[in-house]
Amino acid sequence: MAKRADPLADYNAKRDFARTTEPAGKRGSAPSGNSFMVQKHDATRLHWDFRLEVDGVLKSWAVTKGPSLDPSVKRLAVRTEDHPLSYATFEGTIPKGEYGGGTVMLWDRGTWAPIVGKSAKDLDEGHLHFMLEGERMKGEWMLIRLKKKPGEKRENWLLRKVTDKFAREGEVLVEQVLTSVATGRSMAEIAAGATADEKSPPVPKAKATPKAKTKRGGKLPVFRPPQLATLVDAVPTGNGWMHEIKFDGYRALLAVKGDVVRIHTRTGKDWTEKFAPLVAAVAAMDLPPALIDGEIVAHDENGNPHFSSLQNILKRGHGSQGAGDALAFYAFDLLEENGEDLTGMPNIERKERLAALLEDAQPPIHVADHVIGAGEQLFEAMCGAGQEGIISKAIDAPYAHRRSRNWVKVKCNLRQEFVIVGFKASSARGRPFASLLLAQHEGKALVYKGNVGTGFDAEAMTDLAGKMAPLTRKTPTVEVERTAARSVTWLTPKLVAEIAFAEFTAEKRVRHASFIGLRADKPAREVKPEKTAPTPTSAPAYPAESDVAISNRERVIFPDGGQTKGDLADYYAAIAPLMLPFLGNRPISLVRCPQGRAKKCFFQKHDSGAFGDAVHHVPIREKDGAAEDYLYVTDARGILQCVQMGTIEFHGWASPADAVEAPDRMIFDLDPDQGLEFSDVKQAARDISKHLTDIGLVNFPLLSGGKGVHVVVPLTRGHSWEEHTDFSRRFAGALSQAEPERFIATMSKAKRKGKIFIDWLRNQRGATAVVPYSARSRAGAPVAVPVTWDELAGFENAHPFAIGDAGMLLTRAQSSALKGWGFAEQSLPAL
Numbered sequence: 001m002a003k004r005a006d007p008l009a010d011y012n013a014k015r016d017f018a019r020t021t022e023p024a025g026k027r028g029s030a031p032s033g034n035s036f037m038v039q040k041h042d043a044t045r046l047h048w049d050f051r052l053e054v055d056g057v058l059k060s061w062a063v064t065k066g067p068s069l070d071p072s073v074k075r076l077a078v079r080t081e082d083h084p085l086s087y088a089t090f091e092g093t094i095p096k097g098e099y100g101g102g103t104v105m106l107w108d109r110g111t112w113a114p115i116v117g118k119s120a121k122d123l124d125e126g127h128l129h130f131m132l133e134g135e136r137m138k139g140e141w142m143l144i145r146l147k148k149k150p151g152e153k154r155e156n157w158l159l160r161k162v163t164d165k166f167a168r169e170g171e172v173l174v175e176q177v178l179t180s181v182a183t184g185r186s187m188a189e190i191a192a193g194a195t196a197d198e199k200s201p202p203v204p205k206a207k208a209t210p211k212a213k214t215k216r217g218g219k220l221p222v223f224r225p226p227q228l229a230t231l232v233d234a235v236p237t238g239n240g241w242m243h244e245i246k247f248d249g250y251r252a253l254l255a256v257k258g259d260v261v262r263i264h265t266r267t268g269k270d271w272t273e274k275f276a277p278l279v280a281a282v283a284a285m286d287l288p289p290a291l292i293d294g295e296i297v298a299h300d301e302n303g304n305p306h307f308s309s310l311q312n313i314l315k316r317g318h319g320s321q322g323a324g325d326a327l328a329f330y331a332f333d334l335l336e337e338n339g340e341d342l343t344g345m346p347n348i349e350r351k352e353r354l355a356a357l358l359e360d361a362q363p364p365i366h367v368a369d370h371v372i373g374a375g376e377q378l379f380e381a382m383c384g385a386g387q388e389g390i391i392s393k394a395i396d397a398p399y400a401h402r403r404s405r406n407w408v409k410v411k412c413n414l415r416q417e418f419v420i421v422g423f424k425a426s427s428a429r430g431r432p433f434a435s436l437l438l439a440q441h442e443g444k445a446l447v448y449k450g451n452v453g454t455g456f457d458a459e460a461m462t463d464l465a466g467k468m469a470p471l472t473r474k475t476p477t478v479e480v481e482r483t484a485a486r487s488v489t490w491l492t493p494k495l496v497a498e499i500a501f502a503e504f505t506a507e508k509r510v511r512h513a514s515f516i517g518l519r520a521d522k523p524a525r526e527v528k529p530e531k532t533a534p535t536p537t538s539a540p541a542y543p544a545e546s547d548v549a550i551s552n553r554e555r556v557i558f559p560d561g562g563q564t565k566g567d568l569a570d571y572y573a574a575i576a577p578l579m580l581p582f583l584g585n586r587p588i589s590l591v592r593c594p595q596g597r598a599k600k601c602f603f604q605k606h607d608s609g610a611f612g613d614a615v616h617h618v619p620i621r622e623k624d625g626a627a628e629d630y631l632y633v634t635d636a637r638g639i640l641q642c643v644q645m646g647t648i649e650f651h652g653w654a655s656p657a658d659a660v661e662a663p664d665r666m667i668f669d670l671d672p673d674q675g676l677e678f679s680d681v682k683q684a685a686r687d688i689s690k691h692l693t694d695i696g697l698v699n700f701p702l703l704s705g706g707k708g709v710h711v712v713v714p715l716t717r718g719h720s721w722e723e724h725t726d727f728s729r730r731f732a733g734a735l736s737q738a739e740p741e742r743f744i745a746t747m748s749k750a751k752r753k754g755k756i757f758i759d760w761l762r763n764q765r766g767a768t769a770v771v772p773y774s775a776r777s778r779a780g781a782p783v784a785v786p787v788t789w790d791e792l793a794g795f796e797n798a799h800p801f802a803i804g805d806a807g808m809l810l811t812r813a814q815s816s817a818l819k820g821w822g823f824a825e826q827s828l829p830a831l
Contacts, residue, residue, distance in 0.1 A: 007057050010081035014099040022094065023086035027056045036112040036132060037088050038067065042187055043102035045356045050159060051083060052112055052130075054120045058083040063159055064352070067137055069168040071161045072610070074239065074372040076348065077143065079155035091182060093191055103191045106182040110134030117658065127619035127627035129162075135181050139166035144619045146239055147626040149346065149396055156348060156395075158239055158372060163613050220257040221291035221336045223264045227400050229391055229407040231530040234594065235375040236392050236408060238606030239628055242348060243375035244368050245382060246389040246409055247330055248305040249297030250521050254329065256290050259283040263296075265521040274314055278329050281365050290357060293333035294368070299326040304387065307498070311517045312459075331358060332368040332391075335399060343399035347406075350399065373629070375410075376610030376645070383412035413500055415516065416440075418449055419524045420495040421478050422488045423468060432465035437488060438499065438510065439478045441528050448478040449508060452499050455515030467495060467518070493524050548612070548640035557596045557648065560779040563803060568775060569643050571783075571803035576636035578813050579650075579773040582822060583639070587618060587630040587653040587660060589768045594646035597777040601648070605630055605768075612641035618657045622766075632657040648777040651768035654724070662717040663724040666828075667769045668732065669759035670708045673752050678707075678797050684742065684756045685709040689789060691735065698824040703798045705776035705784040710769065714824045721765040727828055728763035772822065775803050785809065786821045 008025030017024050033056070039049040041062075048066040051058040061077035068075060091106045110133045114120060122128050126145035132138055140162035145155060161167050179186055235243070251266040252275075261279045263272045272279055275296060298310035313327060334354035335343055342350050351370065358367050371378055372395065379390050389411035397406035418438035426434035435453035439446040456464070471491040480488075496519040502512035553566030572579075593601035606628050614637035617629040633639055642650070655663045668688060672681050685701055688711050692699045702710040732745040735758060744755045762769045770776070770784045782799035801809060812818065 007055075007082045008084055011083055014081065016098060020094050020098050021092055022090055023084055025084045026086070027084070033085070034111045034113055035085075035088060036110060036134065037106060038063075038108040038134075038137065039090070040066070040105040040107040040187065041100065041102060042104075042191075043094075043100050045352075045359055048107060049080070049104075050077060051088070052120075052128075053085065053088075054123070056085065058085060058087055059123065061143070061157055061159065064355075067159060067161075069161050069166065071163045071167050071613075072169075072371075072374045072377050074158040074160045074374065076352075076372060077157040077159040079145075079157055089182070091180060091185075091190060093193075103187050105180045105185070105187055105190055107180065108134045108136040109181055110137070115140070125621045125627065126625055127621065129619065139164045142617075142619060144239060144627045144629060145625075147396060147622075147624055152346075163616070218257065218289040218339050220260055220262065221255045221289055223253060223255065223262075223268045224291065224335060225268070225401040226251060226253055226266050226293055227333075227407055228266075228403040229409040230403055230405050232408045232410060233600055234592075234602055235379050235390070235410050235610075237373070237375070237604050239373045240395055241375060241392050242351070242370045242372050242395050243378050244332055244370045244391045244393070245330075245378070245387065246391050246411070247295035247297050247368070248307045248388045249295045249310050252294055252296045252329070253335075254282065254292040254294060254331070256282055256287045256292065258286055258288075267522060267526075269521065271521075275327065275329075277327055278364060282329070285358075285360065285365070287357065288338045289336070290334065290338070291336040292331050292354065292357075293335060294329055294331040296327065296329050299328065304385065307517050314520075326364070328364040328366060330366045330368040331361075332370075333399065343401075345398065346396040347393045347399075348395040373606075374610060379410055379412075380610065386412075388412060388415065414503065415498060415500045416530050417496055417519055417522060417527045418499050418510075419446065419493045419527050420468070420491060420497055421446065421448070421493050422476065422490045424451070425487050425489065432461055433468075433489075436464075436497065436515070437478075437480070437484075438497070438513075439493065441525065446478045446493060447508070448480045448484070450505075450510040450513065451484075452497070452501075452510065452513040452515050454513070455500075460515070460517075464495075464518070471495070496520075496522050496524050496527055548614075548637055548644060550640065550644055555596070557593065558779070558781040559596060559598045561781055561802070563781040565643075568648065568781070568803055569640060571775065571806050572639050572643055573636060574806040575773050575783075575809060576639055578810065579639070579771065580635070582773075583650055583652055583771045584634050585632060585657050586655070587620065587632050587657055587768075588771075589651045590631065590642055590647045591649035591651070591777050592646045593648050593777055597648060601777050603651075611645055612637075614638035615641050616657075618660070620660055620766075630657075648775050650771045650774040652771045653766070653768055654763060655721075659717060661721065661765075663719070663721055663763070663765075664715050664717050666713040666715060666724065666728055667762045668711040668713075668728070669704070669762055669769065670711070671757040671759050672708060673754055673756070675754060676756065678795075681707075681709050681756065681798070682792055682795075685711055685792065686789065688735065688758070691731075695829055696826070697829070698826060700822050701787050701789060701792050702772055703785045703787055703795065703800065704770060705774070705782040705799050705801075706778060707798055709792070709798060710784075712822055714822055714826070716825055716827055719828045723828060725760075725764050728760040732758040732760040773809065783809075786813075786818060788817045788821075790817070 008027060011025040015022060033053045035053040037051050041047055041049050048063045050061045050063050060080045060083050062080050063075050063077045065075060091104055093103050094101045112130050112132050114130045118129050128143040130141055132141055142160055142162055144158045148155060253264045255262040261282045262270060263275050265271055297305035298313050299305060300309050331354055334350050337357060342353060355367050375390060375392050382390055389409060392408050394406040418440055420436050421439045422437035423433040424435050435451040437451055438449045440449055468491055471494055473490050473492055476490045477493050498516040498519055500514045500516055501510040505511050550566060550569045553564060555565045557563060557565050557568055589603050589605040591601055592604055614635060616632050618632055619627040620630050621627050654665045670681055670684050689699050692713060697713050700712045702712055704710055736743040736745040742755060743758055744752055745758050761767060772784055772786050774784050776782050781803045783801050783803060785801045
């Protein structure tokens, strides 16, 4: 028999026990133990080591920033080597030069247990749902493994709190708890060697003092084009994204080597002299050769990044700062360090390297913070604070020196760059112009995009007039209708302005435009249209009966019928009792249309952390072995919180959230070719029902709210997904072989002409089907409605009911014919 590998071999190999006081690694003798502990560890970078006792060792994760009691905050937890059980009481200082050198405090301790139905073996599947009973960490928690790239050695996980009575909003845990649970000592006292009985007073953090200059080897990094973000109109969801504030300033790449610092714009211009105070601050840090990506901003009187304030500082010249000026540099990426090219690393690892490089940074130098998986919550907070928006980055993507969809930006308001191609004279005394004419490059031509006549103060107008004077010309560079060209002084297109506006009109002109400022960091030839982002919703205005606030109730969601967001919310509030037996406690995918069904709609199945406390999350293992948070609801509040976030449709898994590997519902979706009548679909549904009945399966018809009918087969649990999918595939295949002129069981549209597709694919693991009573994002706001087999013949289409029929649907659901619809105790037979 092969000898079992030593789980503590890595632990022992990394340590010299002649130098460190850490215990030597020896497997424990109590494999059923259930202890946990957290050790605050001030090593190369301050972090918290979270450890769970499993199989006689401590499974360990390094948690950046420490645990949070806020369920919307997901902490990166990097899997480290297993530790011996004797490490559970270790507190002290690991010598510098040794692995993990630094001070260690026992920050929390207690017991843990997986929730009912789960076990520690779930770690192998990439997730763990568990309870903690510690002195500081209590209640329900989750660990979720992120997707691992090929060749990647370490595992990145997420640690987050689950909503319960111990949850708290905000960062309250690590900020308020500063002493050891074992000895009551602070980190400073542990580092100083004070015992529990002779504690010294807390040592205040010393102010930064200039470091002695170190002779740095290597070369000063050269400029490389930065990665740019693609503008989108929805925040990406799931644990695969990290989200940062979109700073309202100038993009900059900072090249540093000791006290030599160069600041480059996004196009490679050397602007070192313009930002002398920042250069001095970075030079004082004595950093090794590095190329750092970030944003230079100036703060307003409220401490928020403010583009106009930044321009005012630049106008004074050579980076001089006046009273009240607040220049700052927010670093968010690291391209190169000590001659090592880091651009091939995942985003999340580069961010960690950046944080370690700048761990001693103090204002005006900052490391931009980020959240994982809670982008919509950050987006709403930024919009509420009057900020520009957020940047979302795929956590496992490398750095690309171009525009990429691995970085996307979502803006609170529409803001784009335009070339100034002319100005109109003003009749007002002392005003150099009335408005500016704007254009953008489309292909090889400049295209006129309208005028802007607001947003200028006297200083901005004077500055603009001076810059435009040498650019005047006799002929236009854009095609402009005759009325718009009157009294225009044309300009050579060299000046770039950033403009905020409400929307583009049908003629592609800016509406309600306001001047923000000139952009000297981007050449006019690169100014092109961007895809527009949505306007954020206003503050909640109407409390529904469930106490969920529904904002913008009057917004028209279905333009063809005039139904509003409020109408949709009222429908779901009324119909929830009928819907929840089919929707509740089931992983779901949502069809979200934040701006209404006529505009962009999208599917969402992963957690975004922004829906509300009644929208829950269940980790589900995906094909690559990693786990992702999926959404589920259990009550009307959860449904309405989804509606508040722009949801129209609800689609459910064929298995429950507490047993995702045990399907209990089979669905055959009959999808007719365009040339077929609804009578053909009804007859097909009755024929399929007869075949199912013949093999002992009770089944029910559902009008889909679209153009087809679903045949729903409820089942008891006890069979696998493989059996579930195989049965539905073979049943559909048998029908298509028996009547090939009527049915087809493949998705090929080329072969579907004149036939009905029996869609059995909804019975695969991870597939979803529309839930009974769900609204549909279609003209007229139809809903999916259960009917009886006797009723089916009397319907002329699959969408006879709409969201305005909630009262009628509630009444008809009480009929004896519909009672018990969709439920039956029956097992999957052999086919």
